[in-house]
Amino acid sequence: QQQVKQSPQSLIVQKGGIPIINCAYENTAFDYFPWYQQFPGKGPALLIAIRPDVSEKKEGRFTISFNKSAKQFSLHIMDSQPGDSATYFCAASEGYQKVTFGTGTKLQVIP
Amino acid sequence: DGGITQSPKYLFRKEGQNVTLSCEQNLNHDAMYWYRQDPGQGLRLIYYSQIVNDFQKGDIAEGYSVSREKKESFPLTVTSAQKNPTAFYLCASSPRQGTNEQFFGPGTRLTVL
Numbered sequence: 001q002q003q004v005k006q007s008p009q010s011l012i013v014q015k016g017g018i019p020i021i022n023c024a025y026e027n028t029a030f031d032y033f034p035w036y037q038q039f040p041g042k043g044p045a046l047l048i049a050i051r052p053d054v055s056e057k058k059e060g061r062f063t064i065s066f067n068k069s070a071k072q073f074s075l076h077i078m079d080s081q082p083g084d085s086a087t088y089f090c091a092a093s094e095g096y097q098k099v100t101f102g103t104g105t106k107l108q109v110i111p
Numbered sequence: 112d113g114g115i116t117q118s119p120k121y122l123f124r125k126e127g128q129n130v131t132l133s134c135e136q137n138l139n140h141d142a143m144y145w146y147r148q149d150p151g152q153g154l155r156l157i158y159y160s161q162i163v164n165d166f167q168k169g170d171i172a173e174g175y176s177v178s179r180e181k182k183e184s185f186p187l188t189v190t191s192a193q194k195n196p197t198a199f200y201l202c203a204s205s206p207r208q209g210t211n212e213q214f215f216g217p218g219t220r221l222t223v224l
Contacts, residue, residue, distance in 0.1 A: 009151065032210060034210075034211075034212065042217060043115075043215030044201070044215050045215065046212050089153060093211045097211075098156060099144075104153045
């Protein structure tokens with residue numbers, strides 16, 4: 001019930017491509033869905049987040065698409081750059097309860 | 112500068128020794144968390160504390176202990192009972208108001224020889 005399933009585990013795209021990372025959840029009480037970006041040897045940092053009352057949120061080249069009925073959400077990176085190479089984690093939480101993280105997607109953007 | 116500090120960045124210990132990882136925050140956040148990160152397994156919650164002098168076990172608490180005597184500090188002790196302690200340890204905090212954003216420290220890489 002508390003799991004967040006993330007796919008794919010790894011992803012390689014050419015510069016300018018649009019990598020898409022998908023997550024699925026079961027707990028319908030979740031009300032906050034963030035994405036974190038982590039560079040090697042560093043702590044994760046919040047990239048973008050969405051509430052379940054909207055279907056899409058865009059910040060710069062990063063977009064979250066949210067499908068409440070399917071209990072799925074995804075991260076799209078437009079015009080990807082080599083500097084976007086990192087590990088991306090989706091997550092979900094209910095109120096101020098503990099956060100449940102996906103298993104991560106390692107993205108490599110090739111010049 | 113506000114933020115979360117973890118020390119040391121790298122830590123080496125012999126098998127059978129207890130070791131304590133430091134986590135300090137000056138963000139005035141109520142909640143603090145410890146995660147363990149292993150390749151391909153994401154972030155697994157060890158312990159968390161939502162208020163001073165109170166903490167709860169996470170998903171993988173066996174072999175670990177914590178204390179929360181001050182709002183700013185949440186040290187993690189890796190005991191000799193932890194069977195596979197070599198990992199990257201991340202501390203985080205959150206304000207428990209507004210969004211539930213987690214603010215992470217830079218991490219401590221523990222290697223047990």
